[in-house]
Amino acid sequence: MATVLSGTLVAQQLATKLQKRIGLLRQQQVIPTLATIIVGNDKASLLYANRQQQTASNLGINYQLITLSQQTTEQQLLQVIQELNQDVIVDAILIQTPLPAAINPQVIRQQVAPIKDVEGQSAESIGRLWNGQSGNLPTTAVAIMKLLHFYQIAVSKKHVVIVGRSSIVGKPLAALLLRENATVTIAHSYTDNLASLTRQADILVVAIGKANFITAKYVHPGCIVIDVGTNRDATGKIVGDVAFQQVQAVAQMITPVPGGIGPLTVMSLLEQVVMIAERREKQHGR
Ligand SMILES: NC(=O)C1=CN([C@@H]2O[C@H](COP(=O)(O)OP(=O)(O)OC[C@H]3O[C@@H](n4cnc5c(N)ncnc54)[C@H](OP(=O)(O)O)[C@@H]3O)[C@@H](O)[C@H]2O)C=CC1
Ligand SMILES: Nc1nc(=O)c2c([nH]1)NC[C@@H]1CN(c3ccc(C(=O)N[C@@H](CCC(=O)O)C(=O)O)cc3)C=[N+]21
Structure with missing residues (x-):
């Protein structure tokens, strides 16, 4: 049975740090x-x-x-x-x-x-991201990296398969993972034989927006599964892109929905807002 990785826990820790920085700005x-x-x-x-x-x-x-x-x-x-x-x-x-x-x-x-541009979506920011320079970063990609760091999951030498190639999740996450020496594959809706590819993943990240799409047959035992999806199932409940119950039985670790990447994305976004405010305060005062 997989260990459940709590994004809420990591978010709470970040909130405590943010509170101090916001207090200083407010002064x-x-x-x-x-x-x-x-x-x-x-x-x-x-x-x-x-x-x-x-x-x-x-x-x-x-x-x-x-x-x-x-x-x-x-x-x-x-x-x-x-x-x-x-x-x-x-x-x-x-x-x-x-x-x-x-x-x-x-x-x-x-x-x-x-x-x-808090999510770093301009051509300038995207260039800086792929060059390894500092700048505003897509917050969900940052949230995923924060979760991996918190749980001390090293990505170096690991094969990370990302399903989804959006400009806010899949693509920027690939850039951040490459910085830490992961081997990265990005899959999308034109990928042939998706399950045979995802089964090769040490770490599988899913961001496609399809409720419970990733079932047990997509996951190799021992895999770490990160579920970004936010969907409603037939009963109106919020669920991820991963069929949690059956994948939990084969994976080594898994993030839940709710309580996984979502809350950490919110906190990473607010951290980046605070960072921008600090930068502006230093440069211009207001
Ligand atoms: N929890 C969080 O923090 C966040 C959650 N989300 C959620 O994550 C999901 C994805 O969001 P976002 O990245 O913006 O989505 P987009 O709709 O922009 O992109 C979806 C991606 O998934 C791919 N895709 C769709 N269907 C399949 C399939 N059957 N097989 C393989 N690939 C597929 C698409 O391929 P193609 O490019 O070929 O069309 C596309 O690359 C949504 O549910 C969204 O609400 C998003 C951001 C943050
Ligand atoms: N430019 C852009 N950037 C995004 O990052 C972006 C976007 N557009 N469009 C929509 C998706 C969706 N998304 C979510 C983030 C957090 C939760 C979140 O906090 N979810 C809670 C839900 C808690 C509850 O059940 O109410 C959780 O998973 O625990 C959900 C969804 C970001 N997205």
């Missing part, structure tokens, strides 16, 4: 501020915003949620981003995905002011 009259934009009503996206709001309020981070309708045009979204770019109160801007099909994410990503 300088700086209140770290995050603005999140959601376009449309993707369930996982709304859930994420909800957790941001709650956690930010607990920690003393100022939070603005901007929800726009599914019919919003690219031009209208760009207008909202421009306003947030210019707003001196706002430290960090998060544009949640998915975006409506009529909006080109590549165009949007380039419009967020680089210093406020």
Whole structure:
């Protein structure tokens, strides 16, 4: 039976450290501020915003949620981003995905002011990530690395298979794992014979958005399984991309949903907001 890796536990530890840093900023009259934009009503996206709001309020981070309708045009979204770019109160801007099909994410990503781009989605930030330079990083990828570090799971020489190639999870995670000498394979919807590939993984990370998709036959005994997915099953319960019960029986370690990568993503996001606020305070004062 696999050991369950608690993201909630790691998040709580990070929260304690963040509280101190936020206290110091507040002494300088700086209140770290995050603005999140959601376009449309993707369930996982709304859930994420909800957790941001709650956690930010607990920690003393100022939070603005901007929800726009599914019919919003690219031009209208760009207008909202421009306003947030210019707003001196706002430290960090998060544009949640998915975006409506009529909006080109590549165009949007380039419009967020680089210093406020909390998930590091601009071409500049992506270049820095792959070059190993410092900068704002995609928060879910950071959360996964934090979980591995906390549980002292070394990735050097390990074969990590990532299922999903989004710009917020799969691709940036590959870059961070390479820095630590993992051998990385990225699979996606065009991957042939997925199960034979995932069975070769020492560490399997799944971020596809399909409830309980990864069953026991995808997992080699002894594998460490990290489930990023946030879905609702037929009964409305929040479940991951991994069929937890059956995979728990074969894996060595596994992250649950809820209580795994989710809470740690929220905390890593807020840590990055605090980092940006600290950077701005040092450079300009406010
Ligand atoms: N807990 C957390 O912190 C977070 C959770 N999430 C959740 O993780 C999931 C994925 O999110 P995100 O990365 O944004 O998703 P995207 O929808 O942007 O990407 C999904 C990826 O999965 C691949 N994929 C889809 N179906 C299959 C399949 N049957 N076999 C193999 N690959 C497949 C797609 O392939 P292709 O590229 O070929 O289309 C794509 O690369 C969602 O449930 C989301 O809510 C996301 C971010 C953070
Ligand atoms: N640009 C962008 N970046 C993202 O990182 C991003 C996004 N868009 N769009 C939506 C998905 C989804 N996502 C979640 C993060 C945390 C929880 C989370 O905290 N989940 C709790 C749920 C707790 C409960 O049950 O209410 C848990 O898993 O324990 C969920 C979902 C980030 N996403």
